[in-house]
Amino acid sequence: MDFLYSITIAPFLDIGSDLIFFAEVLIGGLSAGVMYSLVALGFVLIYKASGVFNFAQGVLALFAALTLVGIMEWGVPIPLAMALTMVVMIALAFAVERLMLRPLVNQEQIILFMATIGLAYFLEGLGDTLWGSNVKKLDVGIPDVPFEAGGMLLQTFELFAAATAGVLVAALAVFFHYTRIGRALRAVADDHQAALSVGIPLKTIWVIVWSTAGLVALVAGIMWGAKSGVQFSLSLIALKALPVLILGGFTSVPGAILGGLIIGVGEKVGEVYWGPPLGGAIENWFAYVVALVFLVFRPQGLFGEKIIERV
Amino acid sequence: MEHRRIIGETLLKIENVSLGFGGVQALSEVSFEIREKEILAIIGPNGAGKTSMLNVINGFYHPQQGAITFKGEVRRAMRPHQAAVQGIARTFQNVALFKGMSTLDNIMSGRNLKMRRNALWQAIHFGPARREELEHREAVERIIDFLEIQAIRRIPVGRLPYGLQKRVELGRALAMEPELLLLDEPMAGMNVEEKEDMSRFVIDVNEQFGTTMALIEHDMGVVMDLSDRVIVLDYGRKLADGTPDEVRANQDVIDAYLGVPHD
Amino acid sequence: MLYRDTGQFKTSYASDQAVFPILQDRIGVIAVLLFAFLVVPLIADDYWFQAVLIPFLVYALAALGLNILTGYAGQVSLGTGGFMAVGAYSAYKMMTAFPDLHIVFVFISAGLFAAAVGLVFGLPSLRIKGFYLAVATLAAQFFLIWLFNRVGWFYNYNPSGTIDAPTREFLGFLITGNQATPAARYLTALAMLVVFCLITKNLVRGRIGRSWMAIRDMDIAAEIIGIRPLSTKLTAFAISSFVCGIAGAELFLLHLGSVETLAFDINLSFLVLFMVIIGGLGSILGSILGAAFMVLMPILLTNLFVGVLGMQAVTAKHLEFMVLGALIILFLVVEPNGLARLWQILKEKLRLWPFPY
Numbered sequence: 001m002d003f004l005y006s007i008t009i010a011p012f013l014d015i016g017s018d019l020i021f022f023a024e025v026l027i028g029g030l031s032a033g034v035m036y037s038l039v040a041l042g043f044v045l046i047y048k049a050s051g052v053f054n055f056a057q058g059v060l061a062l063f064a065a066l067t068l069v070g071i072m073e074w075g076v077p078i079p080l081a082m083a084l085t086m087v088v089m090i091a092l093a094f095a096v097e098r099l100m101l102r103p104l105v106n107q108e109q110i111i112l113f114m115a116t117i118g119l120a121y122f123l124e125g126l127g128d129t130l131w132g133s134n135v136k137k138l139d140v141g142i143p144d145v146p147f148e149a150g151g152m153l154l155q156t157f158e159l160f161a162a163a164t165a166g167v168l169v170a171a172l173a174v175f176f177h178y179t180r181i182g183r184a185l186r187a188v189a190d191d192h193q194a195a196l197s198v199g200i201p202l203k204t205i206w207v208i209v210w211s212t213a214g215l216v217a218l219v220a221g222i223m224w225g226a227k228s229g230v231q232f233s234l235s236l237i238a239l240k241a242l243p244v245l246i247l248g249g250f251t252s253v254p255g256a257i258l259g260g261l262i263i264g265v266g267e268k269v270g271e272v273y274w275g276p277p278l279g280g281a282i283e284n285w286f287a288y289v290v291a292l293v294f295l296v297f298r299p300q301g302l303f304g305e306k307i308i309e310r311v
Numbered sequence: 312m313e314h315r316r317i318i319g320e321t322l323l324k325i326e327n328v329s330l331g332f333g334g335v336q337a338l339s340e341v342s343f344e345i346r347e348k349e350i351l352a353i354i355g356p357n358g359a360g361k362t363s364m365l366n367v368i369n370g371f372y373h374p375q376q377g378a379i380t381f382k383g384e385v386r387r388a389m390r391p392h393q394a395a396v397q398g399i400a401r402t403f404q405n406v407a408l409f410k411g412m413s414t415l416d417n418i419m420s421g422r423n424l425k426m427r428r429n430a431l432w433q434a435i436h437f438g439p440a441r442r443e444e445l446e447h448r449e450a451v452e453r454i455i456d457f458l459e460i461q462a463i464r465r466i467p468v469g470r471l472p473y474g475l476q477k478r479v480e481l482g483r484a485l486a487m488e489p490e491l492l493l494l495d496e497p498m499a500g501m502n503v504e505e506k507e508d509m510s511r512f513v514i515d516v517n518e519q520f521g522t523t524m525a526l527i528e529h530d531m532g533v534v535m536d537l538s539d540r541v542i543v544l545d546y547g548r549k550l551a552d553g554t555p556d557e558v559r560a561n562q563d564v565i566d567a568y569l570g571v572p573h574d
Numbered sequence: 575m576l577y578r579d580t581g582q583f584k585t586s587y588a589s590d591q592a593v594f595p596i597l598q599d600r601i602g603v604i605a606v607l608l609f610a611f612l613v614v615p616l617i618a619d620d621y622w623f624q625a626v627l628i629p630f631l632v633y634a635l636a637a638l639g640l641n642i643l644t645g646y647a648g649q650v651s652l653g654t655g656g657f658m659a660v661g662a663y664s665a666y667k668m669m670t671a672f673p674d675l676h677i678v679f680v681f682i683s684a685g686l687f688a689a690a691v692g693l694v695f696g697l698p699s700l701r702i703k704g705f706y707l708a709v710a711t712l713a714a715q716f717f718l719i720w721l722f723n724r725v726g727w728f729y730n731y732n733p734s735g736t737i738d739a740p741t742r743e744f745l746g747f748l749i750t751g752n753q754a755t756p757a758a759r760y761l762t763a764l765a766m767l768v769v770f771c772l773i774t775k776n777l778v779r780g781r782i783g784r785s786w787m788a789i790r791d792m793d794i795a796a797e798i799i800g801i802r803p804l805s806t807k808l809t810a811f812a813i814s815s816f817v818c819g820i821a822g823a824e825l826f827l828l829h830l831g832s833v834e835t836l837a838f839d840i841n842l843s844f845l846v847l848f849m850v851i852i853g854g855l856g857s858i859l860g861s862i863l864g865a866a867f868m869v870l871m872p873i874l875l876t877n878l879f880v881g882v883l884g885m886q887a888v889t890a891k892h893l894e895f896m897v898l899g900a901l902i903i904l905f906l907v908v909e910p911n912g913l914a915r916l917w918q919i920l921k922e923k924l925r926l927w928p929f930p931y
Contacts, residue, residue, distance in 0.1 A: 053705050103907040110650065113705065114851050115906045117844065122899025128892040239840070242709045250705075279724040288713030295702045295710060369798060395800030407795035409788050411856065420788050424800035426781045430809060436776035441588075444780055448587045487799060 006277035014273055025272050026265060031158035033264020034165045035227075038220035039237050040244040040256035041169065042213040048176075048251050049185040049209040050101070051192070052112045056120035058238020060214060063127045064089055065221030069138050070131040082218070089214030090207075097206045105192065105202075120238070138225035161223050168219060169257055172212075176253070185209060189251070243291030248302055255302050263287045318539065319347030321380075322523050323368065323491060328377030330363055330547075337363040338374065339547045345491070350517055351525045352538035352555075356567060359544040361527045362404060365493045368525075369394040369401050382490075395424060400489035402480045404496050404527075410469035414479050417468055418454060421486025422447040454482050458512065474505045481512065485520075492516070494526035498533055506533065513537055535559070543567070593775055610764055615757040623756035626869060631763035632824045634865035637849040638767075638774055638858065639817030644847075645855035646778060647810035648790025649699055653711035654846045656718035657815045658822025659838035660688040663728045665823035666737045670730060677742040677749065681766075681820055688819020689812040691718070696811030700804045715843055722835045729834075736834040739827045750827040759828040766824065770817055771858055777813070778858070786810055787856070848898075852905050854912030863913040871898070 015022045039057060046054040054060075067088050071081040100115055146155055176182040188195045188205050196202055224237065244263050248255025270286045323345040330338040338360045345351050353361050366372040368379070370389030378385050381397060389399075400421075409417050426447060432440040455461055458478050463471060468479055477497060484492055497513070498506045510533055516522050528534050534541060534555060541558040543550040545567040551558045558564055584590040594600040618627060640654050664687035668680050675683075695714040699707055722728050729737050741751025748754040749762045777783050785806045788796035793803050826833050845868060853864020872894055879890035909915055 100903055100907075107906070107910060109704070111906055111910050114847075115903050117847075118899045118902030118906070120899065121895050121902070125892045125895025125897075125899060129889065129896065239712065242712065246706060246709055281720065281724070284720050285713060285716035288709065288716055292698060292710050292713045295706055296698050299701055299706060371794070371798070391797040392800060392802055395798060401798060403795070407792050407798075409791035409795070411791045412784070412787050416784055416787070420784045420796075420801070421799055423781060423785055423788075428781070430777065430782055430813065433777050433780040433782055434773045436780070440776075440780060444591070445587050448591070452587070483799065 003277060007274060010277070011273035022269075025268055027158065029265035029268030030261055031155075031161055031264070032268060033261035034158075034162050035220065035223055035260075036237070036240055036244045036264055037257045037260025038165055038168070038216060038223060039241040040248065040260050041172070041253065042216040042220065043241055043245055044248075044251065044253055044256045045172070045213045045216065046209055048189045050206055051109060051189055052101070052116065053109065053250075054119075054213065055113060055116040055238065056123060057213065057217060058236065058241065059120040059123045059127075060089075060092075060217035061221035061224065061237065063092075063123045063221075064214065064218040065138060065225040066127045066131045066136070068218070068222065069136045069225070082222075085218055086215065089218060090211045093207050093210035093214055096210055097203055101206050102203065136225075138222065157227065161227075164219060164223065165257070168216065169253060172216075173253060175212075181205075181208060240287060243287040246291040247294055252302075258302060263290065266290055318349045321345070322347045322382065324378075324380040325364075325368070326378045326380070328364075328367060328374045328379070330360075330367060330372055330374040336547050337372075338367070338544075340377070341544070341547070341549050342377075343542050343549060343552055345523060345525055347490075347523055348517070348521050349523060349539040350513070350537055351523075352534045352541045353525060353527045353544060354529070354531075354534055354541060354558075355544035355550070358546075360547040361544055362495055363547075364544065365401060365495055365525070365527065368491075368493060369399050395487065398487075398490035399493065400484040400487040400491070401493035402477070402484050402495055402497060404499065406473070406476045406480055408468045408476055408480055408483070411467065413465050413467055414460060414471070414482075415451065415455075415464045417479055418451045418482045418486050419447065421483040422451060424487065451482075451486055454485050457485075457515070458482050474501050477501070477509070478512075481509075485516065485522075488520075490523060492522050492524045494524060494528075496527050496529065498528060498530055506530065510537060591779065593779075607768065611761070615761060618757075618760075620756050623760050625873065627760050628756065628763055628829050630865055630869045631760070631767050632821055632829050633846065633849060633869060634862045635763075635767050635770060635824060636818055636821035636846045637853060637861035637865045638770060639814045639821055640846050641850050641853075641855065641857070641861045642774060642777075642786075642817065643810050643814035645850060645857065645860070646783060646790065647786040647807060647814075649696075649807060649810060650704065650708040651711040651814075652708050652840070652843045652847065653695065653714035653718075654818055655838040655840060655842035656711075656715040657688050657692055657818040658825060658842065659718055659722055659835060660691045660815075661685065661819030661822030662826035662833060662838065663722050663737065664688070664819070665827060666730075666739075667728065669740045669742070673740070677744050680742070681823055684823040685816040685820045688822065689816040692811045692815025692818075693808055696808050696815075699807045699811065712840075715840055719835050719839055722838075734834075736832050737826065738832045742827075752831055763824055763828050766820070767862075770820075771862075774817075774858055782806075782809060790856075848902060852902065852912055854914030857912070857914035859917065860912050860914030863917065867913065871901075 039061060042057045042060065043054060046052055046057070064085055068081055068085045071084050072078065076084065096119065100119060101112075104112055104115055176185065184195070184200045184205055185208070187198070187200055188202060192202065195205075220237075240263075241260075244256060244259040246259070247262055248257070248259030267283050267286050271280075271283050275282050321344045325344070326342050327340045328338055328342070329336070329340055341360075341364065353364060355361055363372060367374050368389065370391040370393060373388035378387060379389060380386075381389070381394075381399070409420065412420070426443055428440040428443050432438065455464065458481065460475065460478055460482065463475060463479075468476055471479065481494075481497065494513070498509055501509065513524065513526070514537065517524055526538075538555055540553065541555050542552050543558055543561070543564050550563045550567055551561045553561075584595065589595070594603060614627070636654060636658060639657075640651060643649050643651050661684040665680050665684040668675055668683050691714075695711065698710045702710055723735070729735055739750045739752070741748060741753055743749060744762065747758045749758045778786075785796065785801045786809075788799070788801055789803055789806050789810075796806075797803055822838065825837065830837060849864035849868045850861060851864070852867055853862070854860025875894045875897055876887075876890055879885045879893055880887055885893070905912065
């Protein structure tokens with residue numbers, strides 16, 4: 001009876017009793033959510049443009065962050081280091097296209113998905129081999145000082161992260177909808193063969209897409225790395241991005257953002273208010289269960305395209 | 312064409328069926344009947360709603376309006392499993408075979424409804440499950456003989472040429488021992504010889520097994536030769552309903568095919 | 575000339591449907607089984623049992639289970655680790671709560687509990703397909719591991735959080751617990767693998783197997799022939815989880831002897847998935863070959879990197895990741911149907927040998 005009370009009524013009373021704290025938890029959740037969104041964004045890009053579900057997206061973020069730290073450790077100034085890392089990511093995009101995507105061009109989705117799992121393992125091993133696997137500190141000069149607003153305690157870092165994500169999303173939205181390349185990307189996402197037959201250069205498109213995803217991964221990697229250090233667990237974020245994608249729909253950029261925020265907030269609020277009676281650490285599975293419940297009622301997510309099967 | 316069977320009572324009745332998707336009206340108040348043992352052809356220009364009609368009959372689409380009466384039972388919409396259990400089978404325009412399985416397995420899958428031994432018996436295999444499997448294998452082999460596809464029994468159907476795939480698909484539908492067989496463009500993409508073979512099969516199935524058939528077909532020669540009655544659809548509406556000769560002479564039908572502008 | 579099957583005509587459907595219709599195959603399989611049962615226990619040493627043979631047999635069973643669900647029924651699952659954990663922990667609870675329970679019933683009950691859980695997590699599969707289903711199975715994976723971590727009842731409130739295999743015997747031999755000999759545990763795992771291969775083969779070549787493959791290949795068409803998608807998928811989940819549960823109990827009782835939830839985390843799910851992909855989706859032989867590959871390969875690589883090339887263990891581990899990842903991609907490019915298909919191609923070439931065509 002006690003237990004039931006503690007998971008149904010008590011949490012709401014807790015929330016109500018200290019609204020300022022609740023607001024802080026919300027903000028914390030939102031900022032975590034922004035991080036998730038960044039990773040989910042990379043997924044959506046690649047899926048939209050090549051129909052490939054890139055399991056390696058999280059590892060890409062980790063790899064990008066590792067490379068950045070490694071280059072910075074050579075004494076290279078930050079802006080140049082970022083540019084060089086970007087070059088590495090573009091080179092990686094070329095390699096992935098040439099060695100993985102091209103040979104597998106007409107295989108089913110599941111095969112490509114498994115190939116990206118292989119890619120994830122490969123990149124993780126490569127990153128560790130090149131730069132070592134101990135935790136690294138990443139400092140790119142983002143101000144991280146607490147400040148007060150409306151009675152709540154916030155961090156400038158969170159504001160910065162949110163702003164970055166916002167700029168990135170806006171840029172990508174413009175790119176997709178208003179440029180020729182963006183249109184080509186959407187055509188490729190729909191049907192490889194058809195896109196080829198109207199002369200869209202598949203290979204170039206894929207390199208562009210994976211490079212863009214690499215850029216997003218780099219930003220995500222920097223944000224995550226600056227916050228909690230660059231380490232292996234970064235790649236596990238990829239797994240967290242999956243529930244985000246489910247909520248938002250696999251093909252929707254706004255969906256990825258919204259889904260990330262919802263998951264971020266849900267996790268934080270759930271952990272703080274429902275965690276204690278359940279023994280804690282419910283963050284491990286909370287997002288997935290939410291996604292699961294969502295899937296049952298709305299399989300295509302908030303903004304995804306409804307799949308109409310034709311015979 | 313002379314048919315020696317006796318055409319029986321109404322097997323399937325479609326009354327005022329309307330079906331729409333979003334802004335597109337696929338079928339508008341279509342009504343017709345199919346009688347036992349007859350061969351009915353559904354023709355019409357592309358996009359007329361022919362495949363949608365078949366999809367409604369076997370429960371894949373649910374119409375917003377109208378009633379379907381099959382073997383005396385009236386319902387608003389069929390469900391696919393119900394349709395199968397009651398004896399409706401079909402083939403598809405784009406060959407919906409199980410590409411990962413062999414010809415034999417594909418046709419055996421058509422016997423699924425008739426096999427009842429549960430997982431435990433099957434795990435042990437020896438005993439009732441094995442007997443059942445062999446019994447149905449014999450039935451399937453009769454169909455394989457009928458369709459003359461013995462040589463490709465073990466070949467995964469994904470590797471077969473299109474014409475043979477269509478024949479295997481027909482075999483799978485026949486394995487269900489259906490009362491009503493729906494064929495969606497069974498002759499599409501075939502050359503003259505293949506069409507003759509398939510026409511022969513259609514007639515044989517109708518005469519030997521007494522199966523009622525509804526087929527969508529574009530080849531007018533086939534339609535005229537094979538069918539007892541013809542229904543013409545255009546823009547989701549029924550234009551004509553009668554014997555092949557009646558329909559051929561119908562002015563509305565001629566206009567539809569020649570493309571006289573509609574209001 | 576060896577592999578010709580000329581002259582081997584089948585005169586009844588029964589003989590045509592035999593598991594190994596070609597005589598040479600039958601001889602080969604019997605020879606391998608005799609070798610595995612009679613010769614290996616005599617010549618293998620403890621290291622081989624512990625590091626290679628027993629894990630191979632346990633993982634092969636897990637791969638078999640996953641192959642039923644993903645390879646035959648086409649339902650992607652990343653929750654294998656979780657289902658194996660259910661098997662292990664329910665075996666533990668049954669053994670400690672009912673000390674007189676015969677070991678066979680312990681295994682069966684482990685399987686049944688896992689099957690029940692599999693059924694529950696398989697329910698969403700009617701509405702959800704493909705990757706979305708994979709995510710649902712991830713929910714199962716993370717939730718189950720959390721559950722076995724948090725709820726002390728599962729590990730009998732042991733402060734270290736681990737569960738230890740109690741000693742049990744079968745036909746007079748000790749097969750679980752720290753006094754059981756490696757050979758005894760090996761033979762148990764081997765026997766169980768053979769039994770389950772047989773059962774799976776029977777299921778797969780009958781009505782249920784065909785309905786699974788129909789749902790996998792085109793579930794819309796399957797429905798129209800009268801195959802019910804939900805019950806077919808649920809059957810796949812239940813049977814697959816049953817097998818994986820038993821494999822999990824084996825991992826605990828026959829291989830490691832003492833486990834905590836870490837042994838069943840997401841990495842295990844990936845490991846088994848790789849075995850199934852590399853071995854071949856929809857193939858019993860593939861499950862076995864894939865397991866062999868994934869067990870032997872790290873050992874070979876470690877021996878190569880550390881033993882021959884003299885690297886540090888840590889670096890070797892990283893390189894192994896790279897090689898593993900690269901190999902997966904390579905396999906998918908060269909032969910998406912895995913080792914089993916390569917074996918099939920080899921046999922076809924053998925049929926013609928020494929002629930070119």
